[in-house]
Every structure is written in C-alpha cells, then in structure tokens.
Amino acid sequence: MIPPVIRQASNLLRRSGYTVALTGAGISTPSGIPDFRTPAAGLWSQFDPLEVASIWAFAEHPERFYRWIRPLLRRLMTAQPNAAHHVLAEMESRGALRAVITQNVDSLHQAAGSRRVLELHGHTRAATCIDCGFEQPTAPMLPALLSGALPRCPRCGGWLKPNVILYGELLPYDVLRAAQQEALACEVMLIVGSSLEVLPAADLPLLARRRGARLILINQTSTPLDDQAEVLIHDDVARALPQVWHDLAD
C-alpha cells in the first residue's frame, strides 16, 4: 500500500515537463554530515558563526575557522551519498530532473552521479588564496590540514580558504543566476531536506510558485513554506524520496 502523499508526489513528477530539485543539509545528515548551519544540531552549537565562519574572522583568525571546519572535512573524506542522493542522480540520467540546486558544500550529489549541480554555498573541492586568488585542489592538502596545519598559498604565502561561501561573502553570481533561471523555468520544484530558512535558497521556491510551479516538499521538520507546498512529506528523505521514485518508475 503506497501512502497517499507518496502517490501524489509521483503523480506530480510524472506529469511535470521540467523538474528541478532544491536540497539542503537534511539530505546529507543520513550520510553522517552534520547540519552545520542549524545551531541546535550542528557544528554551530559550539561556535558563534560570525567568530569563525565570516570572511573577516577568517582573515584575522584562520586557525579558528579551521578548528571549526576540520570535523566536517574529516567526515567528508569517508562520507558516502545515500539513497536520496542516488535517486536524484538516477532521475537526472533518466531525463526526469534538469538540475540540483543545493545549499550543501559536501559534493555528495556529484559523488552519486548528478551532473548539473548548482552549489549556492560553494564546495570544499578546492581552496583559494584570500590575498592573490591562487586556487588549488583541497585533496592533496587534507592530511596536513586534518593534522592541524594551516594551508598557505604556494605563490604568495597568504591563507588558503576552502571555496565555501562564508558570512560576509557574496554568493557566486553565475551559480545564483542559473539557480534563479531554473526556478523560473521549472514546472515542479522538488525540495529535499531543506528547512528553507537560509536565503537565497528560501526565495527560490517562492520564485517558482509565482511562475505557476508546484512544490513537493520532503523534510523531516516543518518549514516556513509548508503551506505553499502542493505535496508535503514530513519524513526521513532517504526513506521517502526512494518511495516516490519507485512509485514513479513502476
């Protein structure tokens, strides 16, 4: 017996000519990645974000930033995409999904095989010198970084910062613009594991709604946009999204 909300979601997706996904921390918590923007649950709990994760704090005290982000980097070395990531990748490969817009910096969508991923908050795959802009891959620096070293720019000696967007930094313009275009173009926005509290991700579903798109919202807890959703599923995304996909693919 398929739960009615699962059936409603799969029916909506079946009729959609253009579906876009929007994902947040909740899609990666089943993979063991802490929700690092939610104060109660996440990495923020021990730190004041402006003290560690703003661009000004980074320039003054990179060691604080790295002490804060080290547990995340350590988990990223072994974290694997879960069933929800895999479903989105499979939907894309079967032509049922155009893009994933994500608030996550963990690269798990790419690890699952998603190709068009718009990362609103950047990623940790590379790091950039805050003085001269020199960029290099993060992977070779990880062992030193995890053992407590602070990464210096090989060109000028400045601090290297992972390509995640900190407080006080502008979001990557081209990524934001592309995400807005997807929101305007889609017929269905499939929101997975986002509490929709952080801008600009919280605005994208409203942008889609204004153009007549329908929202499917799958999240463990309630969000400010629950009443805007045509289909609302409060459940573990790694369980609910595969149910929707199996019902759709049958």
Ligand code: ZN
């Ligand atoms: Zn430099």
